[in-house]
Amino acid sequence: FQTQLPHYILSGDTGSYTTTTITRRGAITGSQVLMSDDSYTNIENVVTGSFLKIRNISDLPDEAGCGNYRWRSWSTSSLSIPSQSNVEVTEKWADRYTDSYTVINGDKKFGTFTNLLTSGSENKWKFKPSIELSVGDYLAGEDGQPLKITSFSVVSSSTQVFPICELNVEPQDYYYADGVIMHNVGCEGHLWEIYEAYATGDEVFWPNAMTSCHYYSAVDMNA
Numbered sequence: 001f002q003t004q005l006p007h008y009i010l011s012g013d014t015g016s017y018t019t020t021t022i023t024r025r026g027a028i029t030g031s032q033v034l035m036s037d038d039s040y041t042n043i044e045n046v047v048t049g050s051f052l053k054i055r056n057i058s059d060l061p062d063e064a065g066c067g068n069y070r071w072r073s074w075s076t077s078s079l080s081i082p083s084q085s086n087v088e089v090t091e092k093w094a095d096r097y098t099d100s101y102t103v104i105n106g107d108k109k110f111g112t113f114t115n116l117l118t119s120g121s122e123n124k125w126k127f128k129p130s131i132e133l134s135v136g137d138y139l140a141g142e143d144g145q146p147l148k149i150t151s152f153s154v155v156s157s158s159t160q161v162f163p164i165c166e167l168n169v170e171p172q173d174y175y176y177a178d179g180v181i182m183h184n185v186g187c188e189g190h191l192w193e194i195y196e197a198y199a200t201g202d203e204v205f206w207p208n209a210m211t212s213c214h215y216y217s218a219v220d221m222n223a
Contacts, residue, residue, distance in 0.1 A: 024098040025129075025185045026166035027177040028109035033167075034142060034176040036086045043165040043177060044094045051086040052175045055144055057117075063173050063186050071173070071183070072115075073200070075126035079119070079140060087175060091168035093185070098164045100156035102130040104139070104149055108178040111164050112154065115183035117174070119146065127174075127183050139180040147180060197221045 027033075032040040036051035046052075061071040100112050110116065115127040117140040125140070131154065138146035155162075166185035169175050173184045190198070192206035198217040205215070 024096055024111035024164045024166065025114045025183075026093075026096070026098075026111050026164045027114065027182065028098075028101055028111075029094075029163040029165055031109060031165075031178045034179075043167065044163070046089055046092060046165075046167060048089050048092050050089050052089065052169060053084060054087055054172060054175055055181075056083045056085055056172070057174070057181075060172075060174075062171075070200070071127060075124040077124060079125055079144065079146060085172075087169040087172050089167055090170050093166040096164050096166060097161035099158070099161050100154060101162060101164070102133070103151075103153045103155060104130070104133065105147075105151055108180065110177075110182065116140075117181040117183075142176050142179050195223065197223045 027043045029042070029044045031043045033043045033046055034053050035041055035046075036053045038053065057076075059074070059076065061074050063071065098111050101109050102112055102114075103109055110130045112131040113129045116130055116133065117125060118128050118133060118137050119125045120128075120134075120137045133149060133152060135149055135152050137149045139149065141147040167175065168186050169184045173186065174181050175184065176182075190196075190202065190204045192204040192215075198204060198221075200217055200220050200222075202217040202222075203215070204217070
């Protein structure tokens, strides 16, 4: 992925500029993950088969298979998630890069499309991409209490990329990174088939190549 940086194509006295956007849903290398024994480990050092500590979220829809993203439209008015349990790391992708990431409260660094459990002006807790957050919103902290966002910025570059790590966990689909709840990164969704109908929230991608575009079905039976 590091070779997919912006580049110039020159021909005589003319040229064209192309760029590949490399956005990821994970935490920047060095982010601290809460383990089942209450210790902390850099996300890139977490191994498959290990266990992470979480707080149980009631009624959150499961991914329930590749491409099912109904959890995106889920919300709750309460952050009451007192009980604790563990999730197992089933997959890990530590050799990936992103060309942009968000910095929250100075030390929390996530890919721009990392889904964090947040509550904004609508007073509803739900998972939203980090790029959609702003100062004044709240994140779900490890202690089960809201953590206010006091600063927010985006770091991006057209000449370099930044290491990022992604985890998939089960049976619940989220874990703590840098002290807040983030949704895991599962599979890549469905390859777009022209005549197949998709449900609300289903993720599809096209084309079947290293660089592809991802879409989310806005309605049921979307063909």
